Amino acid sequence: MTTTAEKASAPTWRRRQRIAAYLFVAPFFVFFVLMLLVPLFYAGYLSFFREQLIGGNAFVGLDNYVRALQDERFLRGVLRVTLFLLVQVPVMLGLALLFALVLDSGRLRFASLVRLGIFLPYAIPGVIAALMWGYLYGQDFGPFAQAGRALGLPVPEFLSSGWMLASIGNIVTWSFVGYNMIIMYAALRAIPAEIYEAARMDGAGEFRLAWSIKIPSIRPSLLLTLIFSVIGSFQLFTEPQLLKSISPVVVTGEYTPNLYAFTLAFSRSELNYAAAVSFLLGILIMIVSYVVQLSTQRRERQR
Amino acid sequence: MSAPRRSNLLTVLMLGVLAYFLLPVVWLVVASTKSNSGLFRSFGLWFDRDFALGDNLRSVFTRDDGVFVRWLVNTFAYAGLSAVGATVLATMAGYAFAKYTFPGGRLLFNIVLGAVMIPTTALAIPTYLLFSNAGLTNTPWAIILPSIVNPFGLYLMTVYAQSAIDDSLLESARIDGAGEFRIFWQVCARILAPGMVTVLLFTLVATWNNYFLPLIMLQDTDKLPLTVGLAQWQSAATRGNGGEALYSSVITGAMVSTLPLIAMFLFLQRYWQSGLADGGVKG
Numbered sequence: 001m002t003t004t005a006e007k008a009s010a011p012t013w014r015r016r017q018r019i020a021a022y023l024f025v026a027p028f029f030v031f032f033v034l035m036l037l038v039p040l041f042y043a044g045y046l047s048f049f050r051e052q053l054i055g056g057n058a059f060v061g062l063d064n065y066v067r068a069l070q071d072e073r074f075l076r077g078v079l080r081v082t083l084f085l086l087v088q089v090p091v092m093l094g095l096a097l098l099f100a101l102v103l104d105s106g107r108l109r110f111a112s113l114v115r116l117g118i119f120l121p122y123a124i125p126g127v128i129a130a131l132m133w134g135y136l137y138g139q140d141f142g143p144f145a146q147a148g149r150a151l152g153l154p155v156p157e158f159l160s161s162g163w164m165l166a167s168i169g170n171i172v173t174w175s176f177v178g179y180n181m182i183i184m185y186a187a188l189r190a191i192p193a194e195i196y197e198a199a200r201m202d203g204a205g206e207f208r209l210a211w212s213i214k215i216p217s218i219r220p221s222l223l224l225t226l227i228f229s230v231i232g233s234f235q236l237f238t239e240p241q242l243l244k245s246i247s248p249v250v251v252t253g254e255y256t257p258n259l260y261a262f263t264l265a266f267s268r269s270e271l272n273y274a275a276a277v278s279f280l281l282g283i284l285i286m287i288v289s290y291v292v293q294l295s296t297q298r299r300e301r302q303r
Numbered sequence: 304m305s306a307p308r309r310s311n312l313l314t315v316l317m318l319g320v321l322a323y324f325l326l327p328v329v330w331l332v333v334a335s336t337k338s339n340s341g342l343f344r345s346f347g348l349w350f351d352r353d354f355a356l357g358d359n360l361r362s363v364f365t366r367d368d369g370v371f372v373r374w375l376v377n378t379f380a381y382a383g384l385s386a387v388g389a390t391v392l393a394t395m396a397g398y399a400f401a402k403y404t405f406p407g408g409r410l411l412f413n414i415v416l417g418a419v420m421i422p423t424t425a426l427a428i429p430t431y432l433l434f435s436n437a438g439l440t441n442t443p444w445a446i447i448l449p450s451i452v453n454p455f456g457l458y459l460m461t462v463y464a465q466s467a468i469d470d471s472l473l474e475s476a477r478i479d480g481a482g483e484f485r486i487f488w489q490v491c492a493r494i495l496a497p498g499m500v501t502v503l504l505f506t507l508v509a510t511w512n513n514y515f516l517p518l519i520m521l522q523d524t525d526k527l528p529l530t531v532g533l534a535q536w537q538s539a540a541t542r543g544n545g546g547e548a549l550y551s552s553v554i555t556g557a558m559v560s561t562l563p564l565i566a567m568f569l570f571l572q573r574y575w576q577s578g579l580a581d582g583g584v585k586g
Contacts, residue, residue, distance in 0.1 A: 013477075017403055020483035024399035025411065028392040028457060035452045036418055036426065043429035099320065107310040108317055116569070117321045120328065123564040125512035127530040128557045131537055132327040135334070135554070136347070143330065143347030174324065186579035227420065235424045238514045245538040258424045258515075265428050266519065274428050282425030289420045 040282075047276035057272070064276035073254035074277055078284070080165065081256050085233040088169040093225055095173070096180035101210050103181075104188040115185070119178035126175060130242035133171045134159075138246075159247045168239045176232070180225045187221035188214055223296055227289050234285045237262065257281045328561075335359055335558040339551045359555035366536075366552055373525045374532040375560065378511060381443060381528055385450035386507035393453055393502050394495055397460025398487060402468060412461065418454045423515070431519050445520035446528070450510045456502040463498035463578065464491075500571055501578030511564055529560040 047064050049057040068074050099118060103111055121129065137158035139145045148155030158167045191214065199209055215222070237258040244251040244259075253263035257277065265274035330347055338358065341351035363371050399405075400412050430449055434440045439448075468491055476486045492499075514530045521527055527535075533556055540549040568575070 017483060018405045021399045021403035021405040021408065024403075024487070025396040025408075028396035028452070029411065031392060031448070031452045032415065032418070032454075035430070035449050036421060036454075039426045039429040039433060040421065042433060043425055046429060046432070099317075102313060102317060105313075106307040107313050109309050109311075109314040110318070114317050114321050116572070118324050119568075120565065121324055123508060123568050124328075124561050125514070125530050127512075127514050127534050128331075128561060129327070131533070131553065131557055132331055136327060136330060141343050141347055146346055174327070178324070182576075182579065186576070189580045231420065231422055235422050237424070241514075242534060242537070245534075245541050261424065261428065262515075262519070265431075271428070271432065278422075278425045278428055282422050285422045286420050 043275045043279050043282075046272050047279050049272050051270070051272055064273050065280060067273065068277050068280050074257060074260055074280075077254050077257040077260050078281075081234050081236055084165055084169060084236065085230060088172060089226070089229045089233060091169070092173045092177055093180055093222070093229060096177050096225065097184055097215070097222070099177070099181045100184035100188055101214060103185055104214070105206055105210075107206075115182075119182055121175050121177075122179040122182075124175070126238035127242060129171055129175050130239045133167070133174070134243055134246050137167055159243065159250065161250045164243070164247065164250050168236070168243065171239050172232075172236075176229070180229070183221055183225055184218055187218035191217050219296070223293065226292060226296075230288055230292060231285055234258075234281060234288070331554065331558050331561070335551075335555040337551060339549075342550055342554075355551065356555070359551045360559070362552050363556045363559060367524075370524060370532065371529075371556055371559075374527055374529045377443075377526060378528040378530075378560070379563075381446045381450075381517075382507050382511040384443075384447050385510040386503045388447065388451040389453040389456055389506040390499050390503045392451060393456035393460045394492075394499050395487070397457050397498075398464045398468075398491060398495065400457075400461045401464035402470070402473060402491075415454045415457055419458065427515055427519060434520065440520050441522045441526065443526070446510070446513070446517055449516060450506065450513070453502065453506050453509075456506060459502055459578075460495070460498050463501075464495060467494050467498065497574050497578035499578075500574035504567065504571060504575050507567070508564060529556075533557055533560065 048059060048061060050060045050063065052058050102108060103115055108114060124132075136142050136144065139155075139157065142158075144158070145155050147153075156163055158164075195213060195217075196209060199213060204212070235258050236256045240251050240255045240259055241262075244253075244255070253267065254260040258281065261274045261278040261281065264270045264277060326348075333348060333350060334342060336354055336356040336359070337345060337351045338353050338355040341353050341355060345351035400408060426449070431440065431445075434445050439445050472490065473486060476490050481490070511528075512530065513528075514534065517528050517531045518534075521531065524532070524535075533553060536549060536553045536556065540553055
């Protein structure tokens with residue numbers, strides 16, 4: 001009797017758990033579909049049309065994409081953020097990793113103060129970060145220019161066309177080093193300490209320990225920060241948009257692809273073309289993120 | 304194992320690094336005590352002879368009929384509701400992915416992981432158009448609804464629930480006759496708290512600091528969050544209109560608006576740091 005009862009109740013248990021699981025994930029997926037998938041497909045759909053003076057929207061196939069790929073303003077923006085990505089992201093993640101390793105080594109006094117201080121800029125909105133640095137860079141009452149004048153030293157014009165990208169890079173680095181550092185530091189803390197003991201016994205120093213054990217162990221977190229940084233660079237918007245109000249000649253409405261999409265949509269009312277530009281940018285980001293993942297996986301296999 | 308030896312050289316170097324990260328913040332605090340003309344005549348990193356913080360605060364809170372207070376309240380409301388919503392959704396779904404096996408679960412989880420790579424840029428303009436058709440632009444929903452979906456938060460909660468909740472705990476609760484939802488709310492939610500605080504705080508920051516979305520979604524000045532409002536004051540100041548004291552209002556407003564988040568991070572430090580460390584990013 002009992003055996004048949006158990007046989008009958010086991011599937012009910014499992015079914016009940018399954019139903020619970022679906023109910024648990026359902027709310028997230030309702031919003032996920034409505035707020036992510038629907039806009040994504042709508043952007044794709046819009047990008048195949050063109051607004052015409054007479055007759056409303058007309059289907060134009062891939063015309064908007066062809067136009068974007070020949071659009072010098074778009075391409076220059078892509079080139080600019082690519083250059084930004086190649087310089088700023090390695091600097092930012094390199095510093096974040098270095099700081100995380102220093103904190104994890106336990107050789108620092110005031111370690112928790114330093115950790116929170118470096119993380120602090122993350123809590124400051126990008127708008128305010130850009131605004132503060134905009135003032136600091138300034139030639140009128142920026143302290144760098146003031147100090148330079150007082151000492152008779154030349155101070156670079158941080159907001160000139162030659163320096164602008166580096167100045168934006170500095171703002172982004174300042175804002176996000178701490179965030180990336182905290183993610184890496186948390187991963188370092190999660191490495192069990194016993195792993196180090198054998199290496200220490202073999203006489204490995206702190207550097208050897210970092211290079212051969214710590215960095216390989218936190219590879220997933222490093223990849224995560226790398227992907228987020230790649231996505232962030234391509235989407236650069238707030239900092240250039242804010243500095244645009246100070247240096248409108250240097251930072252134009254097409255300075256970054258994201259700023260260009262915004263200008264197209266809201267200043268020039270070219271919604272369909274803006275959709276194509278942002279969709280193309282999205283595809284580009286996905287391809288680059290995917291390549292980054294693949295190349296790190298391959299390296300892993302070779303090891 | 305003995306504690307490693309503290310290094311003075313390393314400490315000095317890192318305090319130098321700290322100085323770089325604190326420099327703009329120090330500047331902001333100092334600058335918020337200066338009158339508009341004091342900004343121009345005194346050295347950026349030291350105080351002016353006039354201490355104008357009181358005047359500046361008064362002008363921030365009274366300028367344009369006290370609209371700054373509206374922006375502050377809006378920001379709290381948008382960020383708070385988004386963060387609570389995102390945390391609830393991510394916790395429930397992350398828990399389910401971590402602790403149940405169900406047909407399609409693996410696939411759904413991978414879809415969410417892939418969605419981490421979808422740039423918000425590609426979504427912002429079509430979302431604007433969809434919301435515009437639905438009559439939702441220029442309402443708080445235009446900010447809150449898109450911010451409620453946080454794929455990274457779900458990933459974080461899944462990994463956290465995997466390492467924090469023991470299967471045997473669920474088994475014993477089931478043997479005691481507790482239903483699946485009671486187990487989640489009364490047993491697991493408490494264990495998941497550090498992970499939840501982490502997701503809550505990071506969504507809160509993301510929404511609090513968001514500029515792009517409210518910039519395109521909201522038109523009425525009294526519906527704006529701080530980021531867009533301050534950026535408008537800033538661009539009015541650089542254009543030279545809007546009165547003499549605008550620079551000092553922008554700076555003091557910026558100073559005031561950074562305080563709540565910093566306070567929150569300091570206050571909840573223990574929770575979010577352990578939320579990240581206890582498996583949150585083991586990957």
